[in-house]
Amino acid sequence: MSDLNQQENTPHSPQRRCISCRGNGAKYDLLRFALVEGTLCFDLRKKLPGRGYYVCAKKSCIEAAFQKGFKRVTKSASSGLAENAESFIRDILIPGLRKRYSECLLAGYQSHALLLGADSVEDAARSDSLAAYVIATDASESTSNKYRSNAARKNLPCLGLYDRSFYGRLFGKSDKVVLGWLPGHLYEEFSSLEASIRRLESEITQK
Ligand SMILES: [Zn+2]
Structure with missing residues (x-):
């Protein structure tokens, strides 16, 4: 009998199709x-x-969805979204994604998929069980360079949108300069959220 249990860290995440460009993407990467x-x-x-x-x-x-796609799919239904794409992205979407980003960190910590502090992160990196570094935005240049070169050696990404006191407060602890993700669905979602937040924030500021 074959084992049909789905692995937590499946390489084939479910695919969905964008109503605007019709492109397929991982469910994690698309907005629902x-x-x-x-x-x-x-x-x-x-x-x-x-x-x-x-x-x-x-x-x-998102703009194409506000202009056409949503009207087509909702027909006579009303929209609970913002007036236009720009204010939706700025006032609803980005704050929402940042909230979800914190939820992923908390869920990761509670399920032991997120490691706090240099010792446990470096131990995991040495045993090749780390998926990514999360470095505080206010880490000193030498600290940041140290983790970045460790990460480059292991071919791991370096993420992070917040400073050390944010991470400390989130977990009810002292400041945290470095966190580390173990592989799994929470890490996949977190990494996708960070990419979306960075892209959308640059898209609404450059106009
Ligand atoms: Zn699209």
Whole structure:
């Protein structure tokens, strides 16, 4: 008998199609919208019941969805979203993704998929069980360079959107300059969230 249990760290994450560009992408990388009792809502955690509609987490696809796609899919239903794509991205989407980013960190810590502090992160890197470094944005240049060169040696990404006191407060601990992810679905979601936040923030500031 074959083992059909899905691995947590599956290389084939579920695929969804963007209603704007029609491109396929991993479910993690796309935004989900859902029709809930006739109102179109942004589904931050991709868990709302009802028919879901997916859009790439980039400005061009979100704008196209506001201009055409959403009207086509909702027909007479109302929209619970912002007035236009720009204010949706700025006021709802980016704050939502940043909130979810913190939730992933907390869930990672609780499930032991996220390591706090230099010793445990470096131990995991040495035993080749680390998936990525998370470095505080206010780490000193020498500290940051040290972790970046360790990461480069192991071919691991370096992530991180917040400073050391943010990470400390999040876990009810003292400041944390470095965190480390072990592989798994929380890391995959976290890494996708960071890429989306960085892209959208640069897209709305450059205009
Ligand atoms: Zn798209």
